[in-house]
Amino acid sequence: MRLNLFLLIIIAGVSVFGSIIPQGEDPAFYRQSYGPLRAAVINYLQMSDIFHSWWFLVLCFFLTASILACSANRLLPLWRLTMSFRQQYGEDFYTGSSIRDQSYSPKSAGEAANILMAGLRKRHYRVFRENRQEGFYLYADRGRFGSFGSMLVHLSLVLIVTGALYGRMEGFKGYVSIPEGGLSEIQKAGFSLQLDSFRIDYYGDYTPKQYYSDLKVIDQGREVIKKVISVNDPLTYKGVTFYQTSFGWVIDGVVISGGKETKIDLMEREAVSLGGGLSIKIMFFPDFYINESGHPGTKSPLPNNPRVFYVVYQGSRAMTYNLASLAEPVQIGDAMTLTFSGYRRYTGLQFASDPGIPAVYLGSALMILGLFLNFYVIPRRIWFMVNNETSGCRILAAGSSPRFQARLEEEIGVLAAEAAKPPA
Amino acid sequence: MISHWENNLFIMAVIVYLAAMTLYFISVALRREKAGRLAFFVTLGAFALHTAAMAVRTVAAGRLPFSNMYEFTSLFAWGIALIFLYVERRFAIRVLGAIITPLIFGLIGYASVLPGDIKPLMPALQSYWLQIHVITAILAYGAFGISFGLGVLYLVREKMETAGKAGGGLYSLLPGLKVLDELNYGSITFAFPFMTLVLITGAIWAERAWGTYWSWDPKETWALITWIIYAVYLHARFTYGWKGHRAAWLSVIGFLAVLFTYFGVNLLLSGLHSYV
Numbered sequence: 001m002r003l004n005l006f007l008l009i010i011i012a013g014v015s016v017f018g019s020i021i022p023q024g025e026d027p028a029f030y031r032q033s034y035g036p037l038r039a040a041v042i043n044y045l046q047m048s049d050i051f052h053s054w055w056f057l058v059l060c061f062f063l064t065a066s067i068l069a070c071s072a073n074r075l076l077p078l079w080r081l082t083m084s085f086r087q088q089y090g091e092d093f094y095t096g097s098s099i100r101d102q103s104y105s106p107k108s109a110g111e112a113a114n115i116l117m118a119g120l121r122k123r124h125y126r127v128f129r130e131n132r133q134e135g136f137y138l139y140a141d142r143g144r145f146g147s148f149g150s151m152l153v154h155l156s157l158v159l160i161v162t163g164a165l166y167g168r169m170e171g172f173k174g175y176v177s178i179p180e181g182g183l184s185e186i187q188k189a190g191f192s193l194q195l196d197s198f199r200i201d202y203y204g205d206y207t208p209k210q211y212y213s214d215l216k217v218i219d220q221g222r223e224v225i226k227k228v229i230s231v232n233d234p235l236t237y238k239g240v241t242f243y244q245t246s247f248g249w250v251i252d253g254v255v256i257s258g259g260k261e262t263k264i265d266l267m268e269r270e271a272v273s274l275g276g277g278l279s280i281k282i283m284f285f286p287d288f289y290i291n292e293s294g295h296p297g298t299k300s301p302l303p304n305n306p307r308v309f310y311v312v313y314q315g316s317r318a319m320t321y322n323l324a325s326l327a328e329p330v331q332i333g334d335a336m337t338l339t340f341s342g343y344r345r346y347t348g349l350q351f352a353s354d355p356g357i358p359a360v361y362l363g364s365a366l367m368i369l370g371l372f373l374n375f376y377v378i379p380r381r382i383w384f385m386v387n388n389e390t391s392g393c394r395i396l397a398a399g400s401s402p403r404f405q406a407r408l409e410e411e412i413g414v415l416a417a418e419a420a421k422p423p424a
Numbered sequence: 425m426i427s428h429w430e431n432n433l434f435i436m437a438v439i440v441y442l443a444a445m446t447l448y449f450i451s452v453a454l455r456r457e458k459a460g461r462l463a464f465f466v467t468l469g470a471f472a473l474h475t476a477a478m479a480v481r482t483v484a485a486g487r488l489p490f491s492n493m494y495e496f497t498s499l500f501a502w503g504i505a506l507i508f509l510y511v512e513r514r515f516a517i518r519v520l521g522a523i524i525t526p527l528i529f530g531l532i533g534y535a536s537v538l539p540g541d542i543k544p545l546m547p548a549l550q551s552y553w554l555q556i557h558v559i560t561a562i563l564a565y566g567a568f569g570i571s572f573g574l575g576v577l578y579l580v581r582e583k584m585e586t587a588g589k590a591g592g593g594l595y596s597l598l599p600g601l602k603v604l605d606e607l608n609y610g611s612i613t614f615a616f617p618f619m620t621l622v623l624i625t626g627a628i629w630a631e632r633a634w635g636t637y638w639s640w641d642p643k644e645t646w647a648l649i650t651w652i653i654y655a656v657y658l659h660a661r662f663t664y665g666w667k668g669h670r671a672a673w674l675s676v677i678g679f680l681a682v683l684f685t686y687f688g689v690n691l692l693l694s695g696l697h698s699y700v
């Protein structure tokens with residue numbers, strides 16, 4: 001039984017390690033920061049990726065198993081306790097209960113029972129009454145579903161952990177960049193995505209306010225969805241969600257070599273082959289100027305004065321580099337000219353498919369519901385035995401509640417006092 | 425730019441919190457109940473100024489003040505003050521102020537040295553989920569702060585009893601151990617569902633913004649550790665009857681984890697939450 005506390009503490013302790021040791025770096029990093037010996041330990045115990053290590057999985061498994069076992073154990077008794085109302089008990093039950101009350105009323109048992117019932121109903125109790133020879137039994141309860149709160153919390157936790165593991169096994173992640181007007185096939189997803197346009201809204205000082213990609217999903221040649229996505233507002237199709245992540249410039253280039261004209265797309269900082277063992281990388285300055293220290297820069301992100309900085313490589317060696325205006329042909333070697341004919345934006349989209357998410361979110365909602373039931377719906381049960389005496393009647397009361405017993409005791413006292421009050 | 429109005433209100437709030445703290449100290453040092461009563465109203469005044477400063481900021485920024493360390497630290501102090509004022513009003517535990525006002529003062533003092541410029545909201549922070557995330561965090565952390573104060577009072581009173589210093593003086597200002605323990609439990613049961621919501625709304629926000637609802641970055645991990653500590657508190661209490669001494673310690677440790685999640689992670693560990 002102490003196992004669950006132990007597990008919780010272990011998981012917290014492991015998490016501390018996981019937050020202190022940088023996760024997911026490559027082995028060289030650990031050798032450098034921790035020395036060879038400790039790096040070997042880190043490697044051996046998979047501490048460079050604790051939360052995906054086999055032993056963390058084992059811990060999660062024990063946690064869910066322990067919760068399931070515990071819940072299974074408690075479900076039946078709890079169900080019985082909650083549903084077995086109207087239990088009739090003898091006097092011993094009343095005198096032995098930890099919350100109890102005894103009083104005498106000048107009223108008849110029937111009258112007193114009616115007053116008790118009215119009082120209970122006013123306090124939102126569900127009341128059952130049983131008539132007997134000597135008088136009446138009353139049984140009342142409220143908030144009985146509160147007892148299921150903690151069970152719901154625990155089962156929702158199992159749902160969340162299972163959903164998370166399932167999502168990790170079955171899901172995938174990726175990244176795609178698409179130039180304006182371009183179409184990209186998302187292989188893992190089995191459909192294509194087209195970017196019609198990309199737009200950035202700026203604040204007054206050119207810090208970005210929001211990025212918008214106007215996207216179309218093309219599935220088997222047909223356009224199925226059109227949506228403008230932005231940060232915090234992704235697009236989902238067939239379980240794959242696309243998130244606005246980054247952006248940049250693409251320059252349209254025209255290469256003329258040996259009388260042949262070829263069009264190429266040049267993404268910033270990405271090497272593109274020109275043929276003949278040559279390749280090129282570019283950087284775009286949309287609003288070109290030379291800053292105070294004599295370096296090229298851009299005054300604003302708007303294309304007011306566009307320039308392209310390019311480097312041509314032969315193999316891995318930089319052969320030539322320069323700054324070019326648009327539409328100005330650039331001579332490369334003896335037999336090739338390149339013209340930067342225009343510019344467009346591209347959008348960078350992170351995509352992910354996580355079939356575990358519905359379970360995780362459902363689990364989260366149920367957990368909140370369970371916590372609410374557990375802490376705010378307090379089960380209370382009250383029994384009254386009202387017996388006729390030679391004059392008036394005797395009222396025996398008992399109560400039970402897992403929390404706030406004093407409050408229940410007080411409530412029972414008030415109820416009984418109402419029924420015992422002599423007529424004015 | 426931080427507006428003059430906001431700045432003046434904020435500085436006044438800091439000064440008045442300082443005055444409240446001093447009054448609480450006087451009340452404890454001289455065992456004056458009256459000074460404690462006055463301190464309550466001074467705290468209320470400081471809280472009103474603090475609220476006004478944040479309202480001015482909200483209007484100036486055109487959004488709720490949620491987006492950087494300065495704003496959130498100020499809100500953290502505000503949440504603790506809010507819950508403290510409620511608990512103080514409802515249960516009249518004056519000495520609690522002598523622990524809580526230094527905490528508030530420390531937080532708001534720290535906020536005042538952070539850069540307070542109103543920055544436009546970057547795209548990732550434009551989310552309703554984030555707003556719920558922050559609001560629930562203020563309530564949860566505020567109540568955990570109060571639980572910390574009650575835990576400390578419990579340990580102080582207990583220490584006095586075992587040291588044979590019970591009776592008179594400071595001791596007479598302290599409520600009974602049972603009252604402290606139950607109120608502490610009450611604050612934690614209030615805070616726990618909100619803390620759960622903090623984790624959930626944070627996860628949903630991360631999923632909407634970046635595509636991963638949980639990435640084990642240090643801030644997330646420490647929020648989870650905090651949550652587990654309080655879950656341990658609840659279990660130990662419910663199933664093993666850990667009340668009193670050990671429960672008081674757990675509530676102190678829990679709040680240290682809150683503070684670490686808040687400040688330690690930013691200062692000592694690195695991660696996604698680098699802007700808050």
Ligand code: HEM
Pocket residue numbers: 003004005007008063064066067070147150151153154157371374655658659661662663
């Ligand atoms: C190994 C895992 C766990 C086991 C075996 C376990 C077991 C238990 C048991 C037996 C109870 C008493 C419930 C009752 O009789 O009503 C309980 C209460 C509770 N548990 Fe867990 N638990 C586990 C993990 C968790 C976790 C991770 C949470 C986090 C949300 C949690 C939240 C709660 C809550 C909120 C209560 C109610 C406490 C109270 O009413 O004061 N449990 N748990």
